[in-house]
Amino acid sequence: MIPRAIAVTFMLAAGLPAQVSWERLLHPEREPQNWLTYSGGSFSQRYSTLEDIKPDNVKTLEMQWVYQARSLEKFEATPLVVDGIMYLTEPPNNVVALDAKTGAIFWVYEYRPANDARPCCGSVNRGLAILGDTLFMGTIDSRLIAIDAKAGRPIWNIRIGDPKAGYSITQAPLIVKDKVIVGVAGAEYGISGFIAAYNPASGKEVWRFNTIPQPGEPGHETWAGDSWRHGGGSTWVTGSYDASLNTVYWGVGNPGADWNADNRQGDNLYSDCAIALDADTGKLKWYFQFTPHDEFDYDAVQVPVLVDGNWQGSPRKMMMWANRNGFFYVLDRTNGKFLYGTPFTKETWATGLDESGRPIRAATATPTEAGTLIYPGVQGGTNWYSPSYSPRTGLFYIPSWQDYYMNLAKMPAEYNEGQRYTGGAPRSPVPTLQRGPINTWTAENGSGAVVAMDPNTGGKKWQFKMTDVTGSGILTTASDIVFTGGREGYFYALDAKDGTMLWKAALGGPIAMGPITYRIDGRQYVAVAAGHALFTFAMRQ
Amino acid sequence: MKFVRSSALRALLLAVFCFGIVAVAQPRYLPLDVENGSRLYRTNCFACHGPDGNSIPGVDFHAGKFKRVSSDEDMLRTIASGVPGTAMPPTPMNDSSRLALVAYIRSMHESATGSGNAGRGRALFEGKGGCLACHRVNGKGSRVGPDLSEVGGIRTAAYIERSIVAPAESILPEHRFVRVVTLGGKVVTGRRLNEDTHTIQLIDTDEQLRSFSKSELETFTLLTTTTMPGYQDKFSTAELADVVTYLLTLKGLD
The missing domain is CATH 2.30.30.100 (SH3 type barrels.)
Structure with a gap:
């Protein structure tokens, strides 16, 4: 019998693309020429071992092809690249299969979401998952659709939540063994969040974990009265998986109502938590709550980055997490134990973290009717934008907003199905400053920066500052390059060791996704979306 | 014509400003919200409600007249959800944008008219005031300072007065x-x-x-400073009212 990995290698060598087996998804390091999952691997490090593009030749990068999305919505999707084929979503929910070498289109699957869809913050989609010959996409009207990767035709289409009540899906699903795992958005509409696993062949639900504990479930007591009913706890960014622990890790969003916590006294579990679930059953193994009783909309929806390595001299299975609340955390992912936490940007809502990692709340940091100034502002010190970890440098790279704050005005919160349930309005203290194509933003209202954190010391090793803020993900490579962008539309290659700018390209629109790299016919490519187009670069030949 | 001392005028303006705020019982309105709201109004509301907010029978934003809403919360909800059975659709926008829109709609009532004479105000603006040396109105004047062709649509009377009397205190960061x-x-x-x-x-x-x-x-x-001089000693109270009244008539090319 031929071992599967060898069989795959043989098939690839023979030019016959193999199906994307779970084995392949589990070992992305064996095929760095591809980008098979949203975060580039189940550990979600967004680190590639490709190293043809190096600091000393990166200046020869030039554009190879551009794909213009037929959509004016924000382009947040990370593409997949499978054996020369790129699979991309264009917002809100079209899927495109392209020749990753030329940008030529094989097929387009056009899905029109129902008019009931009401995604809180943009009709966006962040990407796909693939297993076998099937792609999986969540939609803004809260459907999960299986699509034939070769024909571009739907195989099944199931309802995950009620779009009229505010449920939507914007994230890329996660494949774990024989399951498709997906979470929902909608805390701004007072949904009751969950993560659920589905059979990839049938779409049948296999398990579901309620991120807002229902009556009788542990944690229900952390919600006063009936406040749990519309407790939010959305799960709108893709999680990670550790096969050695058979554990799925996911971030949970804010409690509802966002900025008026009067009716929900208590810690409001599992809002703003990292949660660890048994991959086979969905049962909770542990949780770690970053922001108990959140009044600031500090979703813990960042991608959990898993790292095996030494932490302060001892081998550890770690989880690294730069949180929207402004703190960078290192957790032991076997048990959720807090190892380290420190701010990576200015924050005023907590005076620090105690020994267990629980924040010590600043007494005056609470929303009021007159408005309260709080750092970081509502978009957070970071947000859903993917960070990266490089095993070579040992640094954790964060797309961050520095010195950024908000004036948080509390307002009454009354739940009406399908209407926003936020209980306030965060406003910039300098409201007319513009960002984007026209930028009159000034340092007095914050700036963007890529921050390189040393997880062992919590210190900032370096930072690369930008005038405007950044919503771009980060890619690191084995040649010690950091690829990233920002709102200004510059696409950067930075030196991963010290943050020196090695190269930049002005792409003319905000970068709001995570760049990827792949290789075809021995040539390394880097792909990044800016504005409403995907740009692909390779070195001059 | 008697000139008002600047401190007295400032106190008066402060009182007007505060009264305006108290009158609508919404301490969270900022002039800058009003400006943002005016842009949102043009994009989202203008087509049905019209430039003066009175195109829908029974609704007149300048007159503070509404069919179904009274509080700001009512208005926020109506913007978000629309009015079923009518042409008013749900408008998807974030909370701060809705708040800005409410601030602008309230300001239409607050700033509908000035108390002076617009014709005299224009003469003062173009003559004694020398305002066109830096500002531009409908194609006339310098482009170096902010264009004022639509200032009446995006600013309240109180804010315009304050900008003339104490420009250093009211210069917007976007005009630096x-x-x-x-x-x-x-x-x-x-x-x-x-x-x-x-x-x-x-x-x-x-x-x-x-x-x-x-x-x-x-x-x-x-x-962070402005080159614009304060006009507290250059215009009389009546002249100031005339200039403000003129500026309030400037609603852009729409």
Whole structure:
């Protein structure tokens, strides 16, 4: 019998693309020429071992092809690249299969979401998952659709939540063994969040974990009265998986109502938590709550980055997490134990973290009717934008907003199905400053920066500052390059060791996704979306 | 014509400003919200409600007349959800945008009219005031300062008065001037139009559009002061009212 990995290698060598087996998804390091999952691997490090593009030749990068999305919505999707084929979503929910070498289109699957869809913050989609010959996409009207990767035709289409009540899906699903795992958005509409696993062949639900504990479930007591009913706890960014622990890790969003916590006294579990679930059953193994009783909309929806390595001299299975609340955390992912936490940007809502990692709340940091100034502002010190970890440098790279704050005005919160349930309005203290194509933003209202954190010391090793803020993900490579962008539309290659700018390209629109790299016919490519187009670069030949 | 001492006028303006706030019982309105709201109004509301907010029978924003809403919360909800069975659709926008829209709609009532004479105000603006030396209105005047062709649609009377009397206190960050010194030692000053990490764009004092790469500059400084003089000692109370009344008539080309 031929071992599967060898069989795959043989098939690839023979030019016959193999199906994307779970084995392949589990070992992305064996095929760095591809980008098979949203975060580039189940550990979600967004680190590639490709190293043809190096600091000393990166200046020869030039554009190879551009794909213009037929959509004016924000382009947040990370593409997949499978054996020369790129699979991309264009917002809100079209899927495109392209020749990753030329940008030529094989097929387009056009899905029109129902008019009931009401995604809180943009009709966006962040990407796909693939297993076998099937792609999986969540939609803004809260459907999960299986699509034939070769024909571009739907195989099944199931309802995950009620779009009229505010449920939507914007994230890329996660494949774990024989399951498709997906979470929902909608805390701004007072949904009751969950993560659920589905059979990839049938779409049948296999398990579901309620991120807002229902009556009788542990944690229900952390919600006063009936406040749990519309407790939010959305799960709108893709999680990670550790096969050695058979554990799925996911971030949970804010409690509802966002900025008026009067009716929900208590810690409001599992809002703003990292949660660890048994991959086979969905049962909770542990949780770690970053922001108990959140009044600031500090979703813990960042991608959990898993790292095996030494932490302060001892081998550890770690989880690294730069949180929207402004703190960078290192957790032991076997048990959720807090190892380290420190701010990576200015924050005023907590005076620090105690020994267990629980924040010590600043007494005056609470929303009021007159408005309260709080750092970081509502978009957070970071947000859903993917960070990266490089095993070579040992640094954790964060797309961050520095010195950024908000004036948080509390307002009454009354739940009406399908209407926003936020209980306030965060406003910039300098409201007319513009960002984007026209930028009159000034340092007095914050700036963007890529921050390189040393997880062992919590210190900032370096930072690369930008005038405007950044919503771009980060890619690191084995040649010690950091690829990233920002709102200004510059696409950067930075030196991963010290943050020196090695190269930049002005792409003319905000970068709001995570760049990827792949290789075809021995040539390394880097792909990044800016504005409403995907740009692909390779070195001059 | 009696001139009002600046401190007394400021106290009066402060009282007017505070009264305006108290009158609508919404301490969270800011002039800047009103401006943002006016832009949102043009995009989302203008087509049905009209430039003066009175195109729908029974609704008149200038008169503070509504069919179904009274509180700001009512208005926020109506903007978000629409009115079933009518042409008013749900409008998807974030909370701060809805708040800005409410601030603007409230300000339409607050700032509907000035108490002076617009014709005299225009003469003062173009003559004694010398305002066109820096500002532009409907194609006339300098482009160096902010264009005022639609100032009446985006500012309240109180805010316009304050801008004339105490411009240093009310200059908006988006109108700041920048002073750059090139590596060759050349000094250029102008109003900042745009900036990113690597470049800066401005309109200089000769009304030329200029773009600089920051790596080619010795220094660049964002000025937080204004070159506009205060008019507290130049206009009488009546003249000030005339100028404000004139500026309130400027609603752009729409």
